[in-house]
Amino acid sequence: MRDTAWVLAPLGLALLAGTAVYTLANYKMVTVTGDSMRPTYRPGDRLLIEQIDANAIRRGDVVLIEAPERYQAEPVLLRITGMGGDHVSGAGNRVTVNGKPLDEPYVTDADENVMAGAYDVKVPHGRLFVLGDHRTNANDSRYHLSEQSGSFAASGVQGRALEDSAAPNVLTTIGSLGIVLTLIGVAGYVARRRAWRPLPPGAPRAVA
Numbered sequence: 533m534r535d536t537a538w539v540l541a542p543l544g545l546a547l548l549a550g551t552a553v554y555t556l557a558n559y560k561m562v563t564v565t566g567d568s569m570r571p572t573y574r575p576g577d578r579l580l581i582e583q584i585d586a587n588a589i590r591r592g593d594v595v596l597i598e599a600p601e602r603y604q605a606e607p608v609l610l611r612i613t614g615m616g617g618d619h620v621s622g623a624g625n626r627v628t629v630n631g632k633p634l635d636e637p638y639v640t641d642a643d644e645n646v647m648a649g650a651y652d653v654k655v656p657h658g659r660l661f662v663l664g665d666h667r668t669n670a671n672d673s674r675y676h677l678s679e680q681s682g683s684f685a686a687s688g689v690q691g692r693a694l695e696d697s698a699a700p701n702v703l704t705t706i707g708s709l710g711i712v713l714t715l716i717g718v719a720g721y722v723a724r725r726r727a728w729r730p731l732p733p734g735a736p737r738a739v740a
Contacts, residue, residue, distance in 0.1 A: 559580055559581065559582055559583065559691075559694075560580075560581050560583065560691065561578060561579070561580055561581070562578070562579050562581055562596060562609075563576065563577070563578055563579075564576065564577040564578075564579060564609060566608065566609065567666055567669050567670075568608070568609070568610065568664030568665070568666050568669060568670035568671065568672065569594065569609050569610070569611070569664055569665045569666060569670075570665065570666040570669075571638075571640055571665070571666075572594065572638050572665045573594070573609060573665075573693070579609075579693050579694070580693075580694045581596050581690065581691035581692065581693060581694070582691050582692050582693075582694050583690065583691040584689070584691060584692050586686040586687055586689060588692075589612060589615070589660070589686060589689060589692070590612070591612055591613065591614070591615060591618075591629070592611065592612065593611070593612045593692050593693075594609060594610070594611050594612075594692065594693040594695075595609070595610065595611075595612060595660075595662070595689045595690075595691065595692050595693070596608070596609055596689070596690045596691050596692075596693070597609075597610060597660070597662065597684050597688050597689050597690065598688040598689075598690055599684050599685070599688055600688075601679075602676065603671075607690055609693065610662035610663065610664055610670070610672055610684075611638075611662060611663055611664065611665060612660050612661075612662055613627060613629065613634070613661050613662060613663045613673075614629055614653075614655045614660065614661035614683075615655060615660060615661075615686075616655055616656060616657035616658050616659055616660075616686070617654070617655065617657055618630055618654070618655045618661065619631070619652075619653075619654050619655075620651070620652075620653055620654075620655060620661045621650075621651060621652040621653070622650065622651055622674075623649075623650040623651075625639055625667050627663070636665075638665045639665055639667055640665075649674070651674055651677055651682070653677065653681035653682060653683075654681065655681060655683050656680050656681065656683055658685065658686055658687070659680060659681075659683035659684060659685055659686060660683055660684050660685075660686050660689075661673045661681070661682060661683050661684075662684055
């Protein structure tokens with residue numbers, strides 16, 4: 533039993549430590565505070581953000597992006613519509629990228645936002661054209677067209693909102709396994725120590 537304990541406890545602790553290090557290095561939890569991504573994400577929602585490199589970004593990703601010159605340098609949650617080199621145009625809630633209309637089922641605004649006006653831009657390389665899902669209430673690229681066609685630096689992306697929970701579920705499973713193995717190992721070690729506890733002086737001893 534003690535030999536098993538010496539194996540299980542360190543293995544469990546190693547799994548826990550590895551899971552913690554990997555999670556801290558690759559994910560972070562944020563709380564939605566703005567209204568620009570309704571109905572996909574609402575104020576108060578807790579999101580798991582996967583930290584990614586700029587070259588892993590894809591159109592349609594919802595990203596946490598920082599623009600030091602905007603929003604008081606606070607990161608915002610917006611959806612990537614165009615990437616470097618893309619031709620993006622739109623009017624109201626209709627958006628076209630490289631000549632193809634976007635199918636955007638996540639945009640549910642009943643009325644088109646006429647305040648933003650029409651736009652027709654080419655996204656500079658290394659930058660992103662981003663829009664909020666709540667088009668009538670999103671301070672996105674449409675309102676910054678005079679600044680590099682309204683684009684945001686791709687290097688400002690802090691992470692991507694996870695819609696698929698497969699990776700976090702795997703991490704949770706591994707972490708839980710680590711806890712179980714650690715507890716079993718510690719329990720086995722304690723039980724073995726009690727079984728081997730020496731008798732007090734003067735205690736009767738069995739004689740064969």
